[in-house]
Structure formats: structure tokens, C-alpha cells
Amino acid sequence: MGNSLGCSASGERLISAARDGDLVEARMLLEFNPCLAKYSTFGGLNSPLHFAAAKGHNEIVSLLLESGADVNSRNYCGQTALMQACRHGHWEVVQTLLLSRCNVTRADYLTGRTALHFAAVDGHVRCIRLLVADYIPSAPYDLTNPPTEAGGDATGSPSVPRFDRTALARFVNKPADGGITALHMAALSGFSDCVQLLLDLRASVSAVTFHYGSSMNLIGAGSTPLHYAACGGSLKCCQANLLALYILISRGASRLALNCNGWLPHDVARMWGRHCLEPLLAPNSDSVIPMFPTSKYLCLPLMSILTIAREFGLQSSVTSNDSETCAVCLERGCNVAAEGCAHQLCVKCALYLVQQATSHLKWLGLQDQSHALLSNWDRCIY
Known part of the structure; x- marks a missing residue:
């Protein structure tokens, strides 16, 4: 463990500096003993990199990486610094970790969540776009014009960078414990920007939760992202979830999908008191569903x-x-x-x-x- 790499007192000082953003103290300690960059707390196994990433102290993150910190080190529950940065929305730190070629596909031990899940649960859309940067080409190329075998795109324009659509779909749709995908999480909280970007990245609008898993599922197994959007949000403000519902339905989400409890998304909205969502989710709804452009974040x-x-x-x-x-x-x-x-x-x-x-x-x-x-x-x- 990291405690054997140097004086634990110095290691704890570095932990405090990383947490508090004290760059001068961190630089002094690392100049004295660079091995402290690999220090980890007893029991929790959190490294200085975990604390700096969680707090968004980007300069200290860079300093630790230059001093030899393991960019993919895990704490006791298997979380990496990338997951911590995504959880708190520190996209500059995510960028730094990606430049150091961190592993974006790793899942934690407790819930099976990847950094993508941590970014989606709190609506950190820039972090999501960064996480898939190595999977898809950038603007002006998009996902609507796939490259042909001859090297050009479907419209006959000059060849564009190739990318692995299968790997992208596998990453974006990777289920966490209980079958929860990143799209389920974004839909639950009504983060319409995240929902739109994930759908543009080929997230499955029909993905369903599992019958098994340790996570509590109050909606029931077999629930789609539309079921989750139907019960999410708050009683005071359903506007965000309403927009997320429009986006999901416009991309093919079915109002008639039954989960394992036999509930439609409309039933879920009624049971959870989301009455403003019921007219749109009614099986015979005649609401006009607008078409949404691709996410502006896709073009970064x-x-x-x-x-x-x-x-x-x-x-x-x-x-x-x-x-x-x-x-x-x-x-x-x-x-x-x-x-x-x-x-x-x-x-x-x-x-x-x-x-x-x-x-x-x-x-x-x-x-x-x-x-x-x-x-x-x-x-x-x-």
C-alpha cells in the first residue's frame, strides 16, 4: 500500500494539501519525496490524486501525475480519480486525466458504475463528451454520416476518421448494478442536455433494468429510461423532465412499454405524483412531438x-x-x-x-x- 512508500505523516500532509488546493505545500512535499504521489490513506485507499480530482484542483492533479501518481489507482470501492472528477463535474480535471491516458471503461466494485454513470447522474454533460472523445470523430464529422468501406462517408465526401461504433455503443450502454445505464440516470433527474447527447451517442432508448442486483429499484425491473424520466424530477418543477420526455419519445421511446410490474410510463408518473407529465405519457396522447437537433456538445x-x-x-x-x-x-x-x-x-x-x-x-x-x-x-x- 501507499503507506509503505514514505513517512505516513508526510503522506497525510500531501492528502490535506491535495484536498485543500495548497499547491505550494504539495510541490514542496513532492520535491522532498516524489514517492508520496503514490501514497494512499489507510483503509480507504484514497490517494492524493483522488482528493485533488474530487475537489477540482487541476494544477495539483497535473503535479501529482508528473510526480508519478498512478492515473488509474483505485480506492477501497474501486473508484478512480476520473470517477471522482466526473461525479463533481470538474471537466478540466477530466481533460488532464485523459491526456495522461486514463482508463475510461473501468467500473467500481460496489455498483459497477463507470465514470460515464458518475457524470450522467448529476448532469455533467461536458464530462460525458470528454469521456467519449477517443471513440468518435469531432466536428465537422458526426454520427449521421457513417464512413463507407472505400474510405469516404455515405455522401461521397472525402474520407473521414474511422471509429469503432460497436465499442462506442458497448461503452455508452454498459449497465451498472441492476441494469441501470447512463441514460436511465440522466433521464431520472431530467438532465435533458445529457439525455440528448447520450442518444446522439447511440444510447439505447429501450434498455431495461434487470431482475437482479443489489441496488434498490422502486420502479421495478424491466423499466426503460422513459419509466425513469416519468418518476424523476420534483413536484415543484417538472419542466426539465418534460423536455427529457419529449427528447426520449422523439428518439423512439415507447409509451406502451410495460415493465415487470406491468406498469406503463404513464402509470409510473401517476403513482409518483408527476401529474404534469401524464398528458404526454398517455398511451393515446395526441401531443405534437418536435424534432430535436443533435446536441451542441457532440460537435466539441x-x-x-x-x-x-x-x-x-x-x-x-x-x-x-x-x-x-x-x-x-x-x-x-x-x-x-x-x-x-x-x-x-x-x-x-x-x-x-x-x-x-x-x-x-x-x-x-x-x-x-x-x-x-x-x-x-x-x-x-x-
Whole structure:
């Protein structure tokens, strides 16, 4: 265990620094003893990386990884730092962990949840998009135009990056304990952005929960995401769940699906007092179901950005309009763009990615390439 890798008192000091965001203290302790990065608490087996990721202290996460922390280390219940970051919605930390090639498919020991489940349960849609960045191509390519055997897409346009649709579907639809999928969790809480993105990622709208499992299932086995959306939300505000229901039905969710208790989604809504949802869920409902566009988060260029940052860093810029927003944070205006894919980013996100790339080059002993990368970026910011 980590307690044998150095003085436990120093290890506990590092744990406190990681939890509290004390970068100066963490750097001092790791300079004195880099092995402390692999320290873990007695019993809980939580590492400093777990605490820093859960609190969103991204600089300390980077420092720990550079000092040799295991990016895939587990605590006593099998949770990784990635799961902790996704649970609390710290997408910058998720990005850092992905740049260090963490394992996104691991499930915890207690509930069988992956990082995708942890992100979906609280509606952290940016974390979801990051988790699938290595599975799907980025904008302008989408899932509606599959590549043909000849290398081009279905419309005859030039060849696009290939991706494994089977692996993506397997990951997105992986059931946790009791058969709960990420889509069930997002639908239960009415996170319409998450529901929309998961469906765009080919989440199964007809996935059902199991007859077995240790998780309590008050709705009953055989329930679909529509059943979960029907009982979710709160009595005070059903608006979020109403939008999630519209999205699910527009993507093929059946109002006539019976679970193992013989309940329709309409029955679930009535029993749980979600009366504002009943008219839409009625088997003979004549409600007009609008068509929804693909999720705006699907177009984030995370696959190309992560690939470039892992291998080369971002290298050039193009002029962008002030009205456009950064493709990563969706908040700040664009200032720079990546070479090749031309995805536009704000200075903060771009410099962060470059900093990650240069730190990896330095760690590999490639100082010349690191200096060249930084000098290229000196000409990119305007």
C-alpha cells in the first residue's frame, strides 16, 4: 500500500494539501519525496490524486501525475480519480486525466458504475463528451454520416476518421448494478442536455433494468429510461423532465412499454405524483412531438484536441470572429485555432493544452521540441 512508500505523516500532509488546493505545500512535499504521489490513506485507499480530482484542483492533479501518481489507482470501492472528477463535474480535471491516458471503461466494485454513470447522474454533460472523445470523430464529422468501406462517408465526401461504433455503443450502454445505464440516470433527474447527447451517442432508448442486483429499484425491473424520466424530477418543477420526455419519445421511446410490474410510463408518473407529465405519457396522447437537433456538445472537437495535445501540442492559429465561442469551454471568445482541424479555442483553453503537451515533452527529455512548441505559440496569440 501507499503507506509503505514514505513517512505516513508526510503522506497525510500531501492528502490535506491535495484536498485543500495548497499547491505550494504539495510541490514542496513532492520535491522532498516524489514517492508520496503514490501514497494512499489507510483503509480507504484514497490517494492524493483522488482528493485533488474530487475537489477540482487541476494544477495539483497535473503535479501529482508528473510526480508519478498512478492515473488509474483505485480506492477501497474501486473508484478512480476520473470517477471522482466526473461525479463533481470538474471537466478540466477530466481533460488532464485523459491526456495522461486514463482508463475510461473501468467500473467500481460496489455498483459497477463507470465514470460515464458518475457524470450522467448529476448532469455533467461536458464530462460525458470528454469521456467519449477517443471513440468518435469531432466536428465537422458526426454520427449521421457513417464512413463507407472505400474510405469516404455515405455522401461521397472525402474520407473521414474511422471509429469503432460497436465499442462506442458497448461503452455508452454498459449497465451498472441492476441494469441501470447512463441514460436511465440522466433521464431520472431530467438532465435533458445529457439525455440528448447520450442518444446522439447511440444510447439505447429501450434498455431495461434487470431482475437482479443489489441496488434498490422502486420502479421495478424491466423499466426503460422513459419509466425513469416519468418518476424523476420534483413536484415543484417538472419542466426539465418534460423536455427529457419529449427528447426520449422523439428518439423512439415507447409509451406502451410495460415493465415487470406491468406498469406503463404513464402509470409510473401517476403513482409518483408527476401529474404534469401524464398528458404526454398517455398511451393515446395526441401531443405534437418536435424534432430535436443533435446536441451542441457532440460537435466539441475534443478528439482532435486531445490527440494533438498528447502528441504535438497545438501549433498555429487562424483569425476568428469575436462572436464565436471557444470549442472547449463554450464560454469565452476564440483567439486561436488548431492546425489541420482548425478548431477554434480561447487563449485560456489553448494555453492549458499546450502546457500539458510541453510538460509531457519535458518529461520525455525532449526539451528542444518543447521550446519549439512554445515559440510557435508565441506567434499564435493575438
